[in-house]
Amino acid sequence: xxxxxxxxxxxxxxxxxxxxxxxxxxxxxxxxxxxxxxxxxxxxxxxxxxxxxxxxxxxxxxxxxxxxxxxxxxxxxxxxxxxxxxxxxxxxxxxxxxxxxxxxxxxxxxxxxxxxxxxxxxxxxxxxxxxxxxxxxxxxxxxxxxxxxxxxxxxxxxxxxxxxxxxxxxxxxxxxxxxxxxxxxxxxxxxxxxxxxxxxxxxxxxxxxxxxxxxxxxxxxxxxxxxxxxxxxxxxxxxxxxxxxxxxxx
Amino acid sequence: xxxxxxxxxxxxxxxxxxxxxxxxxxxxxxxxxxxxxxxxxxxxxxxxxxxxxxxxxxxxxxxxxxxxxxxxxxxxxxxxxxxxxxxxxxxxxxxxxxxxxxxxxxxxxxxxxxxxxxxxxxxxxxxxxxxxxxxxxxxxxxxxxxxxxxxxxxxxxxxxxxxxxxxxxxxxxxxxxxxxxxxxxxxxxxxxxxxxxxxxxxxxxxxxxxxxxxxxxxxxxxxxxxxxxxxxxxxxxxxxxxxxxxxxxxxxxxxxxxxxxxxxxxxxxxxxxxxxxxxxxxxxxxxxxxxxxxxxxxxxxxxxxxxxxxxxxxxxxxxxxxxxxxxxxxxxxxxxxxxxxxxxxxxxxxxxxxxxxxxxxxxxxxxxxxxxxxxxxxxxxxxxxxxxxxxxxxxxxxxxxxxxxxxxxxxxxxxxxxxxxxxxxx
Ligand SMILES: Nc1ncnc2c1ncn2[C@@H]1O[C@H](COP(=O)(O)OP(=O)(O)OP(=O)(O)O)[C@@H](O)[C@H]1O
Ligand SMILES: [Mg+2]
Numbered sequence: 001x002x003x004x005x006x007x008x009x010x011x012x013x014x015x016x017x018x019x020x021x022x023x024x025x026x027x028x029x030x031x032x033x034x035x036x037x038x039x040x041x042x043x044x045x046x047x048x049x050x051x052x053x054x055x056x057x058x059x060x061x062x063x064x065x066x067x068x069x070x071x072x073x074x075x076x077x078x079x080x081x082x083x084x085x086x087x088x089x090x091x092x093x094x095x096x097x098x099x100x101x102x103x104x105x106x107x108x109x110x111x112x113x114x115x116x117x118x119x120x121x122x123x124x125x126x127x128x129x130x131x132x133x134x135x136x137x138x139x140x141x142x143x144x145x146x147x148x149x150x151x152x153x154x155x156x157x158x159x160x161x162x163x164x165x166x167x168x169x170x171x172x173x174x175x176x177x178x179x180x181x182x183x184x185x186x187x188x189x190x191x192x193x194x195x196x197x198x199x200x201x202x203x204x205x206x207x208x209x210x211x212x213x214x215x216x217x218x219x220x221x222x223x224x225x226x227x228x229x230x231x232x233x234x235x236x237x238x239x240x241x242x243x244x245x246x247x248x249x250x
Numbered sequence: 251x252x253x254x255x256x257x258x259x260x261x262x263x264x265x266x267x268x269x270x271x272x273x274x275x276x277x278x279x280x281x282x283x284x285x286x287x288x289x290x291x292x293x294x295x296x297x298x299x300x301x302x303x304x305x306x307x308x309x310x311x312x313x314x315x316x317x318x319x320x321x322x323x324x325x326x327x328x329x330x331x332x333x334x335x336x337x338x339x340x341x342x343x344x345x346x347x348x349x350x351x352x353x354x355x356x357x358x359x360x361x362x363x364x365x366x367x368x369x370x371x372x373x374x375x376x377x378x379x380x381x382x383x384x385x386x387x388x389x390x391x392x393x394x395x396x397x398x399x400x401x402x403x404x405x406x407x408x409x410x411x412x413x414x415x416x417x418x419x420x421x422x423x424x425x426x427x428x429x430x431x432x433x434x435x436x437x438x439x440x441x442x443x444x445x446x447x448x449x450x451x452x453x454x455x456x457x458x459x460x461x462x463x464x465x466x467x468x469x470x471x472x473x474x475x476x477x478x479x480x481x482x483x484x485x486x487x488x489x490x491x492x493x494x495x496x497x498x499x500x501x502x503x504x505x506x507x508x509x510x511x512x513x514x515x516x517x518x519x520x521x522x523x524x525x526x527x528x529x530x531x532x533x534x535x536x537x538x539x540x541x542x543x544x545x546x547x548x549x550x551x552x553x554x555x556x557x558x559x560x561x562x563x564x565x566x567x568x569x570x571x572x573x574x575x576x577x578x579x580x581x582x583x584x585x586x587x588x589x590x591x592x593x594x595x596x597x598x599x600x601x602x603x604x605x606x607x608x609x610x611x612x613x614x615x616x617x618x619x620x621x622x623x624x625x626x627x628x629x630x631x632x633x634x635x636x637x638x639x640x641x642x643x644x645x646x647x648x649x650x651x652x653x654x655x656x657x658x659x660x661x662x663x664x665x666x667x668x669x670x671x672x673x674x675x676x
Contacts, residue, residue, distance in 0.1 A: 050621075074624035077625075094639060095637075104628050105627070160626060
């Protein structure tokens, strides 16, 4: 589903290369995890895939089901089914969560030529998904992420994902800052969405999340490249002995 | 029309040659006339007019303004008492009957009680800075309403301005008295003419509550001077909000005396200017004289295409006004490099046990938030509108009535959607 080949990315205003020939393929139906030291380029990869400004792709490609996504606007990528759960979700006071989510969903449906959802149907859908994530209706009446705790923001990202039903889900440290129960809710939310025609790329620092969301493949990202890939046991190895040897010489 | 064209010094002389009606307001008009002579008219050198040139209001004539069709949609759906002014003159035939529980409304000339209020709050408002255009208004105004609020008024009073041909100078002066415990909402929208000078004097008695929402007519390059002079007695509340979409040179001065203890005053505004001619100035002076007064000033300006925003706001805490809680924020969102925001926030505090804060910021659209919205599938133009609405939200929050607030928000949404998508920043 997602294919990244020899991706080189530098900052637009600085001569600093962050991704240095990254290659990665996530087939439909699979969950891949990315682990790696701070500053290795994990968030940069997720931003570049989602279409954030400020980065320049100097080489390589990224495709979603064979279609080049790098030239698309972020909203077009979203309508194509790409979703990024942010490491740091943004607060937008004065724009209600529900308004935001409904605008987003209907814009995507429209872009795909599908019928938009009525406000009644939308409300029903959100209530049901929110309940599963233990997000109360009161919170959703507030501005986007306004007054949400760190963990609540992360759960709200998963709620958005559950409502938008993307095909390719990238989660950037969604587990950071979550308590044990919230982690389980988030994992359940992700697992509920697992399906043969959907794929996940889960960025995390902790093996613990991967006990709940069992990955098919674990990649180690270091200094802008994937330096090792393996099964779930690779995460255990990181947990035990750190990145030390894996990243040497990379 | 001599009694309408009284904005410049020369015009005052014209007014004198063409006598004003002799009525209960005559002494107040004459006193105001003397104030104008003593104060003199503003010049470019005046510190108080540093950011906004008074020239447009001193010129003998103003260019005609193109008029949009209809009255605009804002508040059209509200269950209200509609009072129509044409070229600044009350038009009884186009208005609803002046009957509403809890309030007595009459044209200024037909309400003898108005004489005690007319010019009194304006007359006290020239220290520390003179406001001669307001005195000029008092000296020359014939038109306006006397609104006596005696109970809880169930429906908003909507003053709707129309202009017959877009050329007139319009001048009007309302006086409002809110009796103890009474409450009313006054809406004022529309366009009265190419150039407007308006004064509202509002006297709010103990526990009285007055809500005012004014909105400029979008798409009209008007020149306007608006003045609100208010006095709030113990436990009284004043909440005022202004929406300005488009326009040329607009200055709105708000002067509030918080005379009694536990008074609450919220003054807010949201404006959106999308071209170089746009110049919107909020000049606010709130003085706390009582204990535990709460005042809030929340002004937000969205500027694009070379537009200018001005904010001059002052909180004065008089000796003895302990436990004052004063807050002032003025913020501009600049959608491009050519636009500018000029701000002069001031605090003057003569009591030791008070809490006052003020802030002023100028910023651009938050690219991270914009990306967040787009990454969820919201197209850029809509995302920009949502971000701008987000910026303005704190000002709109000052409108207490949710239904009215929603209407103002919808109107803004519409104007932004149109303005941001016909070129400009987005
Ligand atoms: N806009 C930017 N300006 C300057 N440096 C940047 C920018 N974006 C990323 N970098 C740098 O690029 C490198 C990779 O950052 P990135 O956020 O992708 O790391 P990460 O792997 O997600 O780290 P963490 O585990 O701490 O989240 C870091 O050295 C970071 O400082
Ligand atoms: Mg990161």
